Amino acid sequence: MAVQSTLRPSKERIAQLVTAYAKHRPLVQRGLTVGFIIYVISTTYRSLAARPSSASSSASSKRKGKGKDGDGAGKPPRVAVDALFYQRLSRILRIVIPSLRSKEAMLLFMHSSLLIFRTVISLYVAALDGKIVASLVRAQFVPFLLNLLRWLLVAVPATWTNSWLSYVESKLALAYRTRLTREVMGQYFGDESDPTDLKTFYKLANLDDRIKNPDQMMTHDIQRFSTHLAAIYANVAKPVLDVILYNYQLSRNVGAEGLVLLTVLIQTSAALLKALTPPFGQYAAMSAQLSGNLRHTHSRLAEFAEEIAFFGGEETEKMLVEREYAGLVKHENRVLRRRWWHGCVEEGIVKWLWGSFGLCICAIPVFFKLPGTAALDLGGRTEGFVTNRRLLLAASDAVGRVMYSYKDLSELAGYTTRVALLLETMDDVRKSKFEKALVSSASIEENAKLLKGRGIMHESEEIEFENVPIVTPNGDILVRSLSFYVKPGQHLLIVGPNGCGKSSLFRILGGLWPVYGGIVRKPPADQFILIPQRPYLSLGTLRDQVIYPHGIEDMEARGVTDEDLLEVLAVVQMEHIVEREGGWDAAREWREALSGGDQQKIAWARLFYHKPKYAVLDEATSLVPPDMEGMMMEHATQLGITLLTVSHRPSLWKYHSMILQYDGQGGYVFTKLDAEKRLALQQEKEALDLKLLEVPKMKARLAELQEIAAERSRV
Numbered sequence: 150m151a152v153q154s155t156l157r158p159s160k161e162r163i164a165q166l167v168t169a170y171a172k173h174r175p176l177v178q179r180g181l182t183v184g185f186i187i188y189v190i191s192t193t194y195r196s197l198a199a200r201p202s203s204a205s206s207s208a209s210s211k212r213k214g215k216g217k218d219g220d221g222a223g224k225p226p227r228v229a230v231d232a233l234f235y236q237r238l239s240r241i242l243r244i245v246i247p248s249l250r251s252k253e254a255m256l257l258f259m260h261s262s263l264l265i266f267r268t269v270i271s272l273y274v275a276a277l278d279g280k281i282v283a284s285l286v287r288a289q290f291v292p293f294l295l296n297l298l299r300w301l302l303v304a305v306p307a308t309w310t311n312s313w314l315s316y317v318e319s320k321l322a323l324a325y326r327t328r329l330t331r332e333v334m335g336q337y338f339g340d341e342s343d344p345t346d347l348k349t350f351y352k353l354a355n356l357d358d359r360i361k362n363p364d365q366m367m368t369h370d371i372q373r374f375s376t377h378l379a380a381i382y383a384n385v386a387k388p389v390l391d392v393i394l395y396n397y398q399l400s401r402n403v404g405a406e407g408l409v410l411l412t413v414l415i416q417t418s419a420a421l422l423k424a425l426t427p428p429f430g431q432y433a434a435m436s437a438q439l440s441g442n443l444r445h446t447h448s449r450l451a452e453f454a455e456e457i458a459f460f461g462g463e464e465t466e467k468m469l470v471e472r473e474y475a476g477l478v479k480h481e482n483r484v485l486r487r488r489w490w491h492g493c494v495e496e497g498i499v500k501w502l503w504g505s506f507g508l509c510i511c512a513i514p515v516f517f518k519l520p521g522t523a524a525l526d527l528g529g530r531t532e533g534f535v536t537n538r539r540l541l542l543a544a545s546d547a548v549g550r551v552m553y554s555y556k557d558l559s560e561l562a563g564y565t566t567r568v569a570l571l572l573e574t575m576d577d578v579r580k581s582k583f584e585k586a587l588v589s590s591a592s593i594e595e596n597a598k599l600l601k602g603r604g605i606m607h608e609s610e611e612i613e614f615e616n617v618p619i620v621t622p623n624g625d626i627l628v629r630s631l632s633f634y635v636k637p638g639q640h641l642l643i644v645g646p647n648g649c650g651k652s653s654l655f656r657i658l659g660g661l662w663p664v665y666g667g668i669v670r671k672p673p674a675d676q677f678i679l680i681p682q683r684p685y686l687s688l689g690t691l692r693d694q695v696i697y698p699h700g701i702e703d704m705e706a707r708g709v710t711d712e713d714l715l716e717v718l719a720v721v722q723m724e725h726i727v728e729r730e731g732g733w734d735a736a737r738e739w740r741e742a743l744s745g746g747d748q749q750k751i752a753w754a755r756l757f758y759h760k761p762k763y764a765v766l767d768e769a770t771s772l773v774p775p776d777m778e779g780m781m782m783e784h785a786t787q788l789g790i791t792l793l794t795v796s797h798r799p800s801l802w803k804y805h806s807m808i809l810q811y812d813g814q815g816g817y818v819f820t821k822l823d824a825e826k827r828l829a830l831q832q833e834k835e836a837l838d839l840k841l842l843e844v845p846k847m848k849a850r851l852a853e854l855q856e857i858a859a860e861r862s863r864v
């Protein structure tokens with residue numbers, strides 16, 4: 150018995166402990182409250198902080214090769230809230246918020262101030278609500294009216310703040326989008342002051358298979374990213390602030406002990422919820438990829454509508470579109486199903502389970518008299534209950550939003566992956582794969598050293614290739630070492646079998662393909678014009694087609710009028726289309742409004758308008774009649790334009806003085822072209838070929854005649 154009484158604390162001992170606790174309670178309370186705030190911040194930090202991920206190691210490997218994280222068909226992009234995500238996000242953040250004095254930083258500051266102001270108003274409203282109910286319970290008319298008046302007055306800043314918040318958030322999203330779009334556009338079209346940094350859009354489309362649909366990335370994905378980024382700030386910063394402020398107030402009302410217990414319970418169930426949350430970020434990125442693929446298939450269909458219609462390829466194309474659509478729908482359905490059950494679990498835990506915890510907390514001051522607090526009447530108890538309940542609802546909502554912020558964050562990670570993929574791929578095609586220089590000041594030897602054996606480009610009046618290999622982006626060598634030159638007035642004809650590298654030569658000349666070796670000397674890009682077999686016709690007016698890429702201001706600055714343009718069109722016998730199409734300002738989809746031959750003639754008119762030093766003609770007369778072709782060639786030479794022509798038509802030989810002939814096996818001949826002699830030889834060859842075709846028939850006839858003769862002699 151004696152042992153038992155020493156083990157079990159006596160009533161006096163308990164009373165002593167309670168009194169001691171009541172004495173030190175304010176200190177304990179403060180300690181618990183501070184501890185709680187530290188805990189909330191560290192938990193939030195942990196939930197948002199980078200997780201080590203096996204996939205993050207793929208960051209470096211991704212940069213080296215193609216095909217990973219791609220938006221093309223194949224493996225879904227890898228998305229996680231990990232170190233790689235934060236690394237990518239911080240790069241993008243530096244673009245969208247370039248400095249603390251930028252408009253975006255100001256908007257962010259304004260947003261934060263509004264968020265704090267709203268929380269302060271909510272705290273005031275919670276207390277006011279309690280007071281109103283207490284004055285009702287106590288049947289105090291005047292305090293009730295006064296509190297009601299306060300309620301109406303506080304409604305003014307409350308509604309004002311809410312409207313401002315959504316306005317500033319939308320402005321922020323738009324500002325992010327504008328910054329990002331500007332940056333991406335700058336890289337996509339290149340820096341005009343740096344001739345080695347142009348035409349990223351070409352390289353992205355032709356030389357790298359990681360991005361199939363940059364249009365989707367630059368429009369939809371950047372927009373979604375910006376909206377998510379603007380919202381994530383409110384979704385993370387505001388709830389964290391709310392959790393701290395509401396809980397601080399609650400701990401003063403109900404005691405920090407209950408709050409600590411509540412936090413433990415909430416945290417345990419939150420961990421469970423988090424474990425059950427599906428990877429929504431991965432889903433968002435996959436969804437963007439699949440809708441991009443669908444859009445790409447549709448846009449190809451629209452682009453090649455005529456070809457497909459002639460081939461009767463409707464069934465195949467329909468099957469392709471349906472396949473992409475089915476893939477998208479399957480994915481969306483899967484996500485919907487997961488969202489459904491996740492929504493059930495989420496609401497069950499956040500609304501109902503946490504709600505019951507909250508009711509228990511509200512019950513503490515009602516059922517227990519906390520040490521150091523005064524006894525409450527019915528009105529006081531009601532006021533406390535109403536205020537605490539409001540605070541609890543707000544606090545649990547805030548805790549819930551901190552939790553959901555992980556979901557938002559992983560969706561943001563999805564869009565971050567897409568935007569980062571675009572930026573990283575552009576970096577790759579701009580820098581690593583195309584290190585070349587167009588330097589006019591430094592000597593060639595210096596350039597060669599600088600580029601460590603890579604091929605170089607040098608600005609010059611003439612065109613010259615010196616031991617330049619022609620290599621496709623896939624690494625196939627078409628010609629090991631090509632040397633030729635074109636001097637002004639010495640028109641060059643380029644011939645050879647299909648796929649031997651005739652157009653590739655122009656791609657190197659135009660700076661679209663890298664120079665892997667040797668030296669390329671060439672004039673600046675504005676002294677060239679390319680006319681391909683299917684010329685490019687831009688969006689815009691009829692005038693724009695002739696003067697492209699000039700605008701009307703450039704045309705006027707050159708002193709060219711619409712009458713001059715009409716004369717240019719008259720050279721290619723196209724002047725009638727100005728009237729037919731409704732004047733120079735008529736705008737159409739010119740690819741559909743003009744026939745193939747007319748399109749080629751417009752391209753020649755463009756050449757006559759610009760009068761460049763050199764014209765690159767890649768089967769540029771294949772669709773116009775021979776007499777027109779001759780006239781256009783002659784007019785071009787009269788204007789002093791030197792021609793580099795790819796053509797299979799012997800009728801064009803006579804306009805050229807040099808020839809570059811590929812043999813299709815990697816070899817070539819570069820020599821003077823004696824068109825008359827070559828034509829005579831060609832005609833002789835054709836005549837002989839014709840005669841040789843007759844030989845088998847003649848042989849058969851001879852055999853027949855010999856047989857008849859033999860029969861006659863037997864008779």
Ligand SMILES: Nc1ncnc2c1ncn2[C@@H]1O[C@H](COP(=O)(O)OP(=O)(O)OP(=O)(O)O)[C@@H](O)[C@H]1O
Nearest residue numbers: 355356621622623646647648649650651652653654
């Ligand atoms: N973007 C690209 N990526 C990879 N390979 C390419 C690319 N563009 C062209 N090629 C390849 O380079 C080779 C040469 O192409 P090119 O267009 O120079 O031929 P060409 O001599 O002009 O033929 P044609 O007379 O048929 O027009 C072809 O085998 C082609 O497949």
